[in-house]
Amino acid sequence: MTDADKQTFLETARRVVSIETEALRLLAESFGAEIGDAVELLLSAKGRVIISGMGKSGHIARKIAATFASTGTPAHFVHPAEASHGDLGMMAQGDVALVLSNSGETPELADLVAYTRRFSIPLIGVASRADSTLIKQSDIGLILPKAQEACGTGVVPTTSTTMTLALGDALAVALMEHRRFTPENFREFHPGGKLGAQLSRVRDLMHSGDALPVIGEHTAMSDALLEISQKGFGVVGVTNDAGKLLGIITDGDLRRHMDGLLERTATEVMTAAPQTIAPGALAEEAVGIMNQRKITCLFVVDPEGDGAPAGLLHIHDCLRAGLG
Known part of the structure; x- marks a missing residue:
């Protein structure tokens, strides 16, 4: 030719x-x-x-x-x-x-x-x-x-x-x-494929209930490490006595507090005011936040609620759904 x-x-x-x-x-x-x-x-x-x-x-x-x-x-x-x-x-x-x-x-x-x-x-x-x-x-x-x-x-x-x-x-x-x-109506007719993934809501993919890794603010770090290990997300949320999310403990927090870690409490190690996302947000938005902040998960908090964590969304959940 x-x-x-x-x-x-x-x-x-x-x-x-x-x-x-x-x-x-x-x-x-x-x-x-x-x-x-x-x-x-x-x-x-x-x-x-x-x-x-x-x-x-x-x-x-x-x-x-x-x-x-x-x-x-x-x-x-x-x-x-x-x-x-x-x-x-x-x-x-x-x-x-x-x-x-x-x-x-x-x-x-x-x-x-x-x-x-x-x-x-x-x-x-x-x-x-x-x-x-x-x-x-x-x-x-x-x-x-x-x-x-x-x-x-x-x-x-x-x-x-x-x-x-x-x-x-x-x-x-x-x-x-x-x-x-609405886009939500559209997703009802497109639960599969790329369109379905893009229109998924955080609530559709998040972990909740007993699967949620959460501890109280006065919890000893030995117990915090046990919760992180048992739940398998590599993080744990920290709440006050009223159940409001105060912070999050990640692998990075553990490394920064290695010296005397087991003598500390959760509030001494956590990162306060962590990034969260609403349950009704698009999962694609959550992926964007995680990629931008270079993190692997987000706690889900209802902005109109009492500040208690309603769930946890991990990047792997989004990838399995076809996002990312």
């Missing part, structure tokens, strides 16, 4: 992105009142949003259904060909159908569209032609603006699928904002 070939590939890549960027601009400018009507109709669904499309539109429909479902709008994808062989039973009154077809004339959609008309299931159609069968049959039609496909031949769905995907994202975000969908 020559350098000229590589330059040609680079120019092609830039041209494709440029064409699709322009198409997205046209899409945004084309939005009108029908977008608000579509969101209102989707919000009114007592059942699910049924999303369908054939071929490349089907792939986009699957992604839109997944985005809806993970952001608080119950949705699933129905393959139009399978719908004609029994899967129409996945649709029911109370649902809303969102059907995608660039031409608006995809024959495999006919049975599905007819089913929505027969059972009064609201239909939102997405196509590039206002006079297409799909749009004419739809309760609400969302028209994609005229834009050239990025392939140059006008045959391969490229620009059209990009616009359809963006339109689906626009609807999903509008729905989630109306529902005041």
Whole structure:
């Protein structure tokens, strides 16, 4: 492969992105009142949003259904060909159908569209032609603006699928904002993987109860060392008689007080006013604090509580969850 070939590939890549960027601009400018009507109709669904499309539109429909479902709008994808062989039973009154077809004339959609008309299931159609069968049959039609496909031949769905995907994202975000969908809600649908880890709260990962390494302020260091050894975190928290966290004893504190260590009490060795974190904070924030301060754990204290330690978060817990 020559350098000229590589330059040609680079120019092609830039041209494709440029064409699709322009198409997205046209899409945004084309939005009108029908977008608000579509969101209102989707919000009114007592059942699910049924999303369908054939071929490349089907792939986009699957992604839109997944985005809806993970952001608080119950949705699933129905393959139009399978719908004609029994899967129409996945649709029911109370649902809303969102059907995608660039031409608006995809024959495999006919049975599905007819089913929505027969059972009064609201239909939102997405196509590039206002006079297409799909749009004419739809309760609400969302028209994609005229834009050239990025392939140059006008045959391969490229620009059209990009616009359809963006339109689906626009609807999903509008729905989630109306529902005041929060990161905590998002985590409920994404308990695994990197997203789930990033949205984990400290309370989800911390150690508490009997696992918490805590001693009183007047505890002898011989007993403090025993607590550190038994609990296995390499640290111990020091509390006053009311249970408020006063300090923490770490390996560094032990080294600094080696001379006569066993004759000392916990308050003589501890580091006072240690860094803490709230149970509702993101675990990712805790990792940032630990990395910045070069420490391996944080005591968890409710800022609205009595100052007592509610838990302990270790860096290893965060690493196991996929953070760090």
